[in-house]
Amino acid sequence: MDTQFKKGVLELSVLSLLTKKDYYGYELVGNISKTIAISEGTIYPLLRRLQKEGYLKTYFRESKEGPSRKYYQLTKKGIEKEKELKIEWKSFEEKIRKLIE
Numbered sequence: 001m002d003t004q005f006k007k008g009v010l011e012l013s014v015l016s017l018l019t020k021k022d023y024y025g026y027e028l029v030g031n032i033s034k035t036i037a038i039s040e041g042t043i044y045p046l047l048r049r050l051q052k053e054g055y056l057k058t059y060f061r062e063s064k065e066g067p068s069r070k071y072y073q074l075t076k077k078g079i080e081k082e083k084e085l086k087i088e089w090k091s092f093e094e095k096i097r098k099l100i101e
Contacts, residue, residue: 006036006038006042007042008018009089010032010038010042010043010046011046011050011085011087012085012089013036013084014028014032014043014046014047015050015055015074015078015081015082015085016020016082016086017031017032017039018056018072018073018074018078019074019082022059022071022072023071024061024069024071024072025040025043025044025047025070025071025072026040028043028047028072030055035064042073047072049081050072050078051072054076054077054078055074055075055077055078055081056062056072056073056075057059057072057073057075058070058071058072058073059062059071059073071092
């Protein structure tokens, strides 16, 4: 899959997963990687940007396997952004489907 295409859907993918539960970074990578191939180097800059823009907040939770993990949680602004992106995606997907059929 084209790298630019992945970058375009990665933000929506991250925000959508975070509507279901809080995740730590590596867990997000693992979950998304089940569907599209991504690396940790792709996800962490995105998480920092989303946090800086106010869509995410973080907290630390103890881990049984080692040091505490940084978890990401959607803010109210993040929930609204996810809804916007989902609407845009569905519209885009419909337009592309009409073009290629």
